[in-house]
Amino acid sequence: MAAWLSSELARRAARRIAGELRRRGPGPWFPSSSTVPVLGPTAGYHRGFCSVRRFAGDTAAATATAEDSDNEFAAGELQQVVDFPGGKLSFVGEMNFVPESQRERIKCYRVLDDDGGIIYSSRFQEVSKELALKMYSSMVTLQIMDTIFYEAQRQGRISFYLTSNGEEAINIASAAALSADDIVLPQYREPGVLLWRGFTLQEFANQLFGNKMDYGKGRQMPIHYGSNRLNYFTVSSPIATQLPQAVGAAYSLKMDKKDACAITYFGDGGTSEGDFHAALNFAAVTEAPVIFFCRNNGWAISTPTTEQFRSDGIVTRGQAYGIRSIRVDGNDTLAVYSAVHAAREMAITEGRPILIEAMTYRVGHHSTSDDSTKYRLADEIEHWRTARDPVSRYRKWVQGNSWWCDAEETELRNSVRQEILQAIQVAERIPKHGLAELFTDVYDQVPSNLREQQRSLLDTINKHPSDYPTDVPV
Amino acid sequence: MAAASSLHVAAPAATPRVGSVAHKSASSAARSVRVARSGAVARSGGRLVACAAVATKADAPATDAASKSEGHEVLLFEALREGLMEEMEADPTVCVFGEDVGHYGGSYKVTKGLADKYGDLRVLDTPIAENSFTGMGVGAGMKGLRPVVEGMNMGFLLLAYNQISNNCGMLHYTSGGQFKIPLVIRGPGGVGRQLGAEHSQRLESYFQSIPGLQMVACSTPYNAKGLMKAAIRSENPVVLFEHVLLYNLKEKIPDEEYVCCLEEAEMVRPGEHVTILTYSRMRYHVMQAAKTLVNKGYDPEVIDIRSLKPFDLHTIGNSIKKTHRVLIVEECMRTGGIGASLRSAIIDNFWDYLDAPIMCLSSQDVPTPYAATLEDATVVQPAQIVAAVEQICQ
Numbered sequence: 001m002a003a004w005l006s007s008e009l010a011r012r013a014a015r016r017i018a019g020e021l022r023r024r025g026p027g028p029w030f031p032s033s034s035t036v037p038v039l040g041p042t043a044g045y046h047r048g049f050c051s052v053r054r055f056a057g058d059t060a061a062a063t064a065t066a067e068d069s070d071n072e073f074a075a076g077e078l079q080q081v082v083d084f085p086g087g088k089l090s091f092v093g094e095m096n097f098v099p100e101s102q103r104e105r106i107k108c109y110r111v112l113d114d115d116g117g118i119i120y121s122s123r124f125q126e127v128s129k130e131l132a133l134k135m136y137s138s139m140v141t142l143q144i145m146d147t148i149f150y151e152a153q154r155q156g157r158i159s160f161y162l163t164s165n166g167e168e169a170i171n172i173a174s175a176a177a178l179s180a181d182d183i184v185l186p187q188y189r190e191p192g193v194l195l196w197r198g199f200t201l202q203e204f205a206n207q208l209f210g211n212k213m214d215y216g217k218g219r220q221m222p223i224h225y226g227s228n229r230l231n232y233f234t235v236s237s238p239i240a241t242q243l244p245q246a247v248g249a250a251y252s253l254k255m256d257k258k259d260a261c262a263i264t265y266f267g268d269g270g271t272s273e274g275d276f277h278a279a280l281n282f283a284a285v286t287e288a289p290v291i292f293f294c295r296n297n298g299w300a301i302s303t304p305t306t307e308q309f310r311s312d313g314i315v316t317r318g319q320a321y322g323i324r325s326i327r328v329d330g331n332d333t334l335a336v337y338s339a340v341h342a343a344r345e346m347a348i349t350e351g352r353p354i355l356i357e358a359m360t361y362r363v364g365h366h367s368t369s370d371d372s373t374k375y376r377l378a379d380e381i382e383h384w385r386t387a388r389d390p391v392s393r394y395r396k397w398v399q400g401n402s403w404w405c406d407a408e409e410t411e412l413r414n415s416v417r418q419e420i421l422q423a424i425q426v427a428e429r430i431p432k433h434g435l436a437e438l439f440t441d442v443y444d445q446v447p448s449n450l451r452e453q454q455r456s457l458l459d460t461i462n463k464h465p466s467d468y469p470t471d472v473p474v
Numbered sequence: 475m476a477a478a479s480s481l482h483v484a485a486p487a488a489t490p491r492v493g494s495v496a497h498k499s500a501s502s503a504a505r506s507v508r509v510a511r512s513g514a515v516a517r518s519g520g521r522l523v524a525c526a527a528v529a530t531k532a533d534a535p536a537t538d539a540a541s542k543s544e545g546h547e548v549l550l551f552e553a554l555r556e557g558l559m560e561e562m563e564a565d566p567t568v569c570v571f572g573e574d575v576g577h578y579g580g581s582y583k584v585t586k587g588l589a590d591k592y593g594d595l596r597v598l599d600t601p602i603a604e605n606s607f608t609g610m611g612v613g614a615g616m617k618g619l620r621p622v623v624e625g626m627n628m629g630f631l632l633l634a635y636n637q638i639s640n641n642c643g644m645l646h647y648t649s650g651g652q653f654k655i656p657l658v659i660r661g662p663g664g665v666g667r668q669l670g671a672e673h674s675q676r677l678e679s680y681f682q683s684i685p686g687l688q689m690v691a692c693s694t695p696y697n698a699k700g701l702m703k704a705a706i707r708s709e710n711p712v713v714l715f716e717h718v719l720l721y722n723l724k725e726k727i728p729d730e731e732y733v734c735c736l737e738e739a740e741m742v743r744p745g746e747h748v749t750i751l752t753y754s755r756m757r758y759h760v761m762q763a764a765k766t767l768v769n770k771g772y773d774p775e776v777i778d779i780r781s782l783k784p785f786d787l788h789t790i791g792n793s794i795k796k797t798h799r800v801l802i803v804e805e806c807m808r809t810g811g812i813g814a815s816l817r818s819a820i821i822d823n824f825w826d827y828l829d830a831p832i833m834c835l836s837s838q839d840v841p842t843p844y845a846a847t848l849e850d851a852t853v854v855q856p857a858q859i860v861a862a863v864e865q866i867c868q
Binding site: 183185214215216217219220224226227228233234236237238241242243244245246247248249250251252253254255262274275277278279281282285286440441442443444447448449 | 569595596598600601603605606607608609610611612613614615616617618619621636637640641644645646647648649650651652653654685686688708709710737784785787
């Protein structure tokens with residue numbers, strides 16, 4: 001009897017499910033009871049966020065009713081209210097599992113099409129010719145800077161480098177939408193923001209060579225730039241540690257009631273770190289004026305986003321923390337500019353965090369220590385490097401406005417190239433710091449134990465000069 | 475060493491000083507503050523009496539208190555609060571982050587009343603994410619605030635280790651001095667009464683290697699307030715270790731303002747036969763053992779090292795040069811604790827003055843058990859201290 005019942009239930013369930021499919025299209029499936037097998041795939045089919053799937057009890061009657069009913073919101077819902085810590089909730093008599101993903105992925109904000117034309121329906125923040133050209137030439141400068149510094153590493157002149165190839169629009173356009181008072185906490189693939197703010201090519205080169213003129217005094221790896229003057233926090237290698245720090249910086253701005261926000265950048269991989277979760281949570285709870293800017297470039301070294309998370313990217317997570325979020329085409333200069341402009345406005349006037357997910361592609365290898373052809377197709381890289389290049393796409397728009405021409409392009413590229421090569425030569429020749437700077441800045445003043453260590457070191461060098469390089473000042 | 479009357483006191487050249495107590499942000503005017511000198515204790519005029527193991531009141535103030543006024547009695551947690559409140563009053567950039575520090579007043583009531591007085595913005599209740607509110611403190615510090623980050627229990631700050639080591643300790647150095655992080659990280663630690671292994675951590679072991687950090691441990695209401703104030707004023711990140719069992723210690727502290735020196739050790743009981751170096755709760759076990767030792771005819775010199783990083787080798791060295799025998803009594807575990815480092819530093823610097831091997835009494839290398847008898851056996855007890863001194867002084 002029991003066996004018959006359960007197979008009868010199975011048949012009825014199958015009919016019901018088939019009926020549903022015909023009527024409503026695919027959706028996530030839920031087990032109607034432990035005796036009825038779960039049927040149908042769950043992946044690839046999405047219902048709306050508030051979809052209601054009936055939980056059919058394991059009686060035949062219940063199954064029959066479920067089969068016949070048209071109305072999603074059936075009589076099972078009483079629309080009564082219950083209160084718990086956190087507020088009042090309506091309750092329903094049926095189990096409704098929120099689907100693991102929405103039917104459609106969250107749409108991407110875009111202004112320019114691939115040919116550099118404005119998409120007809122798009123609304124965006126207008127830019128003046130001057131601003132547009134400054135953005136363009138900065139993007140070109142960043143592109144060339146990356147190429148030449150990368151080559152310099154390959155030639156053994158610097159020990160390490162990583163490029164922002166493919167993310168020039170993100171770098172420059174986001175920086176352009178900020179004010180000089182906004183505090184930037186970068187991950188490491190945002191030198192363009194520093195470039196925009198006025199860091200010179202020479203200053204970049206000095207940091208890469210760790211020479212005496214480096215503001216970091218030669219203490220950090222290449223690309224770990226920092227400038228207090230330009231409100232760009234010194235890059236620190238561990239992933240996502242800057243996120244809660246950004247909340248702290250924003251909090252400080254809020255306490256001072258400044259007309260400024262904090263912005264922090266991170267990649268798709270960084271969102272897996274615990275600091276991402278807690279920073280977003282904190283920012284929402286403390287109502288801190290911070291922009292969380294995620295560069296979703298598809299790869300965390302060799303880990304593609306499909307192995308990084310199962311959510312619809314990063315933008316969906318914002319709501320989980322109570323944060324307003326947007327997804328933008330990260331290779332679209334005008335879209336990035338507009339989004340950051342709007343986000344900044346909201347962050348400051350409303351005192352709230354904003355999450356921006358910029359979709360893009362990491363054209364270069366992760367760094368000079370990586371060869372990405374080992375884990376992705378060369379064709380794919382080439383496609384993004386050429387057909388989807390944000391710089392040429394934006395150039396088409398700028399030239400379309402008759403604001404730029406080929407002659408100016410050639411001239412710009414040549415002069416930037418010369419300037420960078422010159423900067424490298426100069427930086428290479430500037431001496432490095434002496435050993436005296438090994439022990440300073442650990443604390444505000446050099447304590448006795450470090451002075452002791454310094455004395456001991458000098459003593460050893462003096463006793464065995466042949467064991468130490470002669471060109472390093474003490 | 476007379477007590478200085480001005481804040482800008484010139485430090486004796488030999489005393490190691492990392493940060494300058496005299497440093498002040500531009501916003502506050504110089505105030506007349508006495509900087510407590512541990513050396514002055516011997517000349518305070520009163521004879522120091524040993525304190526009980528977990529004292530409820532001190533028989534005499536542990537430090538120079540040539541007060542012009544009566545002084546007032548406080549419990550240690552109140553002394554911490556007084557120090558914090560005075561600094562918050564004087565400097566609007568001082569703020570507090572931590573779990574339940576606001577309206578709840580902190581799990582040990584150190585921040586009680588502060589949220590009412592200074593508002594939610596300056597006394598911030600954070601969600602449970604130690605790495606994140608410490609990171610938040612780093613970011614705020616880099617931007618010009620002076621956050622005081624409270625770990626509900628120091629053990630939880632293991633979750634903040636990444637931010638503390640990789641950022642807090644490093645960023646001043648790696649930024650070439652551009653960004654400073656004047657953070658204070660504080661909270662209760664140490665072995666309590668049957669709190670279980672996870673709530674009985676001694677983080678000074680783990681943090682002592684981190685370059686860029688300073689560490690101090692308070693042990694009396696007097697030094698708790700003084701160290702709290704000094705830590706807040708320091709431009710460097712300072713970890714202030716409090717002990718769960720010492721919060722209710724009572725002592726009379728001066729009414730007028732004072733600050734302790736972060737890098738200085740405290741002379742608790744001068745003596746001739748052996749130098750006993752200790753800190754935090756173990757100070758009280760040592761003083762209890764000292765009573766027994768005195769009865770047996772020994773004259774131990776007890777120093778509360780207070781500054782765990784860097785060590786006050788000046789005070790310690792002077793003592794060793796006098797007694798030639800050293801016993802270290804600590805609550806850290808035997809392996810890799812403060813005692814291990816201190817022993818090493820003493821050997822490096824004062825080898826020639828030692829007449830006996832340095833003895834170090836530490837906790838057992840076990841997770842702290844819950845059962846009271848087992849817990850007592852993991853930490854150093856006065857009887858062991860007495861036996862050790864007898865052995866050293868043979």
